[in-house]
Amino acid sequence: MSGRTRPYILLVEDTPTLARSYIQFLRDEPYEIHHVELGKDALRSFEDRRPDAILLDLRLPDMDGMDILQHVSEQDEGVPVIVITAHGSVQTAVTAMRLGAADFIVKPFSADRLKVTLKNVLETNKLREIVDTYRTEIDRGGFEGFIGSSLPMQAVYRIIEAAASSKATVFVTGESGTGKEVCAEAIKNRSPRRKGPLVAINCAAIPHDLMESEIFGHVKGAFTGALGEREGAAHMANGGTLFLDEVCEMDLDLQAKLLRFIQTETFRKVGGSVTEKVDVRLVCATNRDPMEEVKAGRFREDLYYRLHVIPLHLPPLRDRDDDILKIADMFLRSYAEREGRKFRQFEPAAAAVLMSYDWPGNVRELQNIIQNIVVLNDGETVTADMLPGPLAQIDRSAIPAAMAAVPDTQASSEADARVHGKPTVQALSDDIRPLATVEREYIEHAINRCDGNVRTAAALLGIAPQTIYRKRTAWEEEDLASSAAE
Template sequence: MPTERRRVLLVDDEEDIRITMRAVLKRAGYNVTAVSNGEAALQAVREHLFPVVITDLRMPGMSGDELITKLRAEFPEQGVMVMTGHGTVQHAVEMLRLGVADYLMKPVNADELVFRLNRLFETRSLAEENTALREQVKSAGKREILGESPEMRDVLSLVDKVADTDATVLITGESGVGKELVAQAIHERSSRNKGPFIKVSCAALPESLLEVELFGAEEGAYTDARKQRIGRFELAHSGTLFLDEIGDISPAVQIKLLRVLQEREFERVGGTETIAVDVRLISATNQNLRDQHREPPFREDLYYRLNVINIDVPPLRERPTDIPLLAETFVKRSAREMNRMTRKITPAAMERLRSYPWPGNVRELENAIERAVVLGDGDTLDTIDFAFLDPYRAAEPSAVPEDETLEAVERAHIIRILADCSGNRTQAAERLGIHRETLYNKIRRYKLD
């Protein structure tokens, strides 16, 4: 089936050749757009994604040589093949020096054209994989799942079991427990690890923008849509798409997402072309998606599609034995990144960290360590460096009525933190250990505006 990743632009002023070559390439599985001159070709490349352009040289108006020069100037990574009936060895050498990937003489043998085009796409794919691997090497070791508690060993065991399958995974847990790291670990241990890992925060975008972000849009599909936009599903082709805070998507987006999971295809916003994708979907939420009273409601059929495998990441207060390892790792990282001499934490300070309830979980712990490292003196962090942590917070859960709902507790906690921060939402989000966009969404949800 033709896909966006095998899209080709064919440029030739002879209609018979365009018709013939287009038919040949379509049979070989390519998505082909054909134009008759260089001006139209340049405009097409500016508006759409074409991994490869196949062009004639002698054409009315802009010649193939001019087209190639302009393409190399505007799109240095653009793949180009030349087919001509008027070429010479010297000209072919000049074209190859300009970055042309291949050079064929007319009349072009159909099998030869397909063979060379397949080879070019394979070469480009290898180059993309090498780039992705270099990026992975750059980021290696910066972030990983840390924990030696039985609870985290269970999480990691489940990650290993599901990684090399294509099953959809729903990662649940409170804000800040490390759900994104779990998703990243699944991708890195899977057979898709050479493909992209694309992340989307569903709570950070309103419905209209989220739909465009996920599925892309055609030119003119909405105000200011001056060119085609490729969505995250297409960008994640052959890899993994991670949808964070999946519980915040609207009913309309839920319907489109359900269709992609069922049929593995979709249309861009404002488009009619059906696009097939090969994507593994991992999603995460800190909400109860099965709550019948939640707003917006979450489709039950979509929930079961997403929740083929559930990985629940426990909150930090339920695995305090992991706190020393996490704290020591964060001290080293913060000292390195902030150019500080801090090296260790005193036993008394570590016990204070262990006794604190960490409502913002690992993210709050990391933020607390970073703050202490930046403001601390010397090479050791002591209890005074964590004076900003309220030691009585650990006793608060027992004060909550037994029949109080989780939503009510969360709402009251947000109100208290906002009051402590004098209404400053950025500071409140940091205190809570959540993204600012997540806090804004909760404020709207609990009508705290």
């Protein structure tokens, strides 16, 4: 529902007496009702003002109500439609619901029936919008090139979304391979500068004596080898975003010129005398601790405070829980399609190794390893034996033991039946225990066999680590309640 005080209801009914009856039914309800008799008027009204719900008679003199339903569903599936139908056309109403109708009412109906149906549809739609908001703003599985739904990444998404509309400088920190350039692209894509350029410079990859020219450009003859005039990144990023990666690697002399550029938005090309003014949004990044660089005298303090307006830290991959498997799965499918391989999934043992590894190279290292697997192997499932490099050195002895140690309850039950014949009710109650009890024992057994490593146990069980943490909290509360009762 919208933010209006009273929900706005569009009533589409070609019989004036029935329309008046429906409006009378709802006279004491907090609704604003607009009535139209023709389908063309319903479509026009829908375009002029988005209703919170539509009461739609399918039999209209100028068009089929199904066409209106289809139009509404295609244009805005968030608007619920209640179909009004006669006794003999219930099957038509069912078809309408398959096409997107929220509910239907069979003529003739009482005031209470109309009130309850409309109230339920509005409340259901409100809950759906709340869930959609939660999924898109709070529990997102990905965001502007990022993949992952872990809590640390949800915080990153919210900061990017909040900071994007501003021109304030964003200072991104994080280990190498965590996605700092992806972050810069996300900020640009969510900003009013989305149509402008994103110009990226890696300050660690360019020699110090050429860095000034890379940023500000140079004129012909400015230095040996300057055979012509060249535009720098600051000019090319005009109207857009300039991304300076590994900014702490910048020479101190150039840091002073960058500070002046930030303060005035003006610069001169190397060897030039003309001052240029540009409109640039600056995003910086480093894999170092910038404050430590300031204390060590390698980074200007005044520049630090100019750049460190909106700090944004990207978490290392090892702290992102089951995002590891989501990202690995994305890379696996992408590289399999590119290389013409059949890979679609990871076996539990391989997934457990991925979850237990620390990933010092973060997402970039994971990407390289998955590409290595796809290029050198083939099959539908990635096995632990296919894992290369440091992952191949991980001790996997506990992983098959954890899987093999799970008791085969079905086999033992069948053996018991063979020995004792048809089991009694008492025998069944001894053999068949509550599912919740078995689940708890199974999860705790897996955790113990994995030496307390919840992430590894979760990977083997095929569930998210958060699920285990949530269940363990509930078990602790149950145990406390049970102890108090005793």
